Amino acid sequence: MAGVWILAEYVEQSKELLNVGRELAGQVGVELAAWTWNPDWADECLAHGADEVFLLPPLGLDQGLDAYIPIIAEKAKAILPEIILVSSTLKGKELAARLAGRLDAGMASECQGLRWDGEKNSLLAERLLYGGAGVQTISCLGRPQIATVPPRTYESAPRSEAKSGRLTEISEPPSSQVAILERKAREHQAQDITRARAVVCVGRGMENKPDLEKARELAGLIGGEVGCTRPIAEELHWMPEDTCIGLSGKIIKPDLYIGLGVSGQIQHLIGTRDARVVCAVNTDENAPIFAGADYGIVGDLNEILPMLLEEIRAVKR
Numbered sequence: 497m498a499g500v501w502i503l504a505e506y507v508e509q510s511k512e513l514l515n516v517g518r519e520l521a522g523q524v525g526v527e528l529a530a531w532t533w534n535p536d537w538a539d540e541c542l543a544h545g546a547d548e549v550f551l552l553p554p555l556g557l558d559q560g561l562d563a564y565i566p567i568i569a570e571k572a573k574a575i576l577p578e579i580i581l582v583s584s585t586l587k588g589k590e591l592a593a594r595l596a597g598r599l600d601a602g603m604a605s606e607c608q609g610l611r612w613d614g615e616k617n618s619l620l621a622e623r624l625l626y627g628g629a630g631v632q633t634i635s636c637l638g639r640p641q642i643a644t645v646p647p648r649t650y651e652s653a654p655r656s657e658a659k660s661g662r663l664t665e666i667s668e669p670p671s672s673q674v675a676i677l678e679r680k681a682r683e684h685q686a687q688d689i690t691r692a693r694a695v696v697c698v699g700r701g702m703e704n705k706p707d708l709e710k711a712r713e714l715a716g717l718i719g720g721e722v723g724c725t726r727p728i729a730e731e732l733h734w735m736p737e738d739t740c741i742g743l744s745g746k747i748i749k750p751d752l753y754i755g756l757g758v759s760g761q762i763q764h765l766i767g768t769r770d771a772r773v774v775c776a777v778n779t780d781e782n783a784p785i786f787a788g789a790d791y792g793i794v795g796d797l798n799e800i801l802p803m804l805l806e807e808i809r810a811v812k813r
Contacts, residue, residue: 499575501640502530502546503568503591504583505561507537508691511544511652513581513645516610518545518653520619523612524578531568542661544653551665558677561587562594563670569598570668577640579619581610584644592644602636604643619643624766647690648749648770689739694720694752697741697768698734700727701757701778702797705734710801711756717808718752725764742767757797760785777801 500521502513510530521528530541533552541549550571552564572580572595582592584606596603604621608631611620619641625632636642689695696715698708708722715722722739729740741748742764753771758764760776760783768774769788776789777800786792793800 499526499577500524500528500579500581501572501577502528502581503588504532505585505588506583506691507532507534507540508652509583509585509588509647510537510541512647512650513583514541514545514653515650516645517579517581520579520610520612521547523614526578529577531564533564538663542663543655543657545656547661549661549663551663553666553669555670558675559670559672560674560676561591562674563672565591565594565598566671567666567668569595571666572599572640580640580642582642582644584646589644592642596642599640599642601638601640601642604634604636604641607643607645608649610643610645646747646749689721689723689741690746690748692721692748692750694718694754695723695741695748695750695771696720696754696756697723697725697758698728698756699725699758699778701759702728705732707797707801708734710805714754714756714801714805714808717805717812718754720750720752723748725758755785755789756801758785759783760788777804 500517502510502517504510504513514530517528527547528545529548529550530546531550531552532538532541535551538549538551552567555563582588592603604623606623607621608624609622613620618635620633620635621643622631622633696711698711711722723741724735724739726740726742728734729737740746743766745767747767749770751772753768753774755776757778758776765788774789775791776785777793777795777797778785779796781794
């Protein structure tokens with residue numbers, strides 16, 4: 497068996513998987529290959545460390561990413577890769593699970609850490625257990641070993657203009673027993689918060705819905721997006737459910753997280769635990785969020801938020 501493969505929905509996620517993939521490929525002593533359907537992404541993958549890129553053909557208008565599964569599965573049966581890493585997006589998790597089913601292979605999901613056990617020739621995957629209270633280490637008994645990795649778990653692989661690799665174009669047409677009959681854009685108040693470098697999170701401490709505009713202004717000033725806690729989305733219906741952060745919502749890994757009126761219950765903090773810098777504003781000095789915050793302000797949002805906005809506006813001017 498040979499090869500470490502990576503498959504991601506977006507090019508930035510591919511670069512992250514190439515980082516850990518390169519490390520694993522070096523430990524196993526095999527090549528690193530990336531799968532993509534975008535010619536521009538193929539060049540990026542080669543420049544960021546892939547030894548080979550498999551370029552898939554374009555999809556038909558009535559096809560989804562699942563149409564690529566038969567192609568990748570047949571190639572895997574022929575080449576026998578040791579490891580397949582898939583970005584843990586909504587579509588990525590579906591692709592990984594269905595690919596594992598076709599290959600009769602084990603799959604570790606939502607992996608926070610990956611390492612190679614040289615003695616057992618096995619991939620060891622770490623994932624959160626019991627809502628983040630513990631860490632589970634598992635290994636797949638079969639081959640290939642498939643793991644899904646949440647976006648932003650790893651840094652992007654460095655770019656090297658001197659890196660040379662090969663491009664292999666796949667000629668087999670995509671096929672699926674599912675046809676897309678219609679596409680409708682879903683209404684969003686924000687971009688995907690899991691990809692945001694900065695997130696302003698609104699909690700139940702924000703008493704009035706019109707104050708959300710101040711949170712959105714703050715997010716705009718720092719180049720971020722607005723998220724919320726579960727009560728804001730499900731009980732008050734002030735924001736869409738796809739902006740909810742926490743165990744049952746989105747897991748985010750921004751460079752900066754600002755919690756406005758967020759108490760910091762464990763269900764929410766699980767979704768923010770990998771933020772690089774955490775700032776919090778709350779009237780309760782004993783709020784759990786302050787225990788893990790890098791910077792905290794105890795005070796009334798109606799007073800603190802306007803002052804914060806004014807200071808940031810002044811800096812930007």
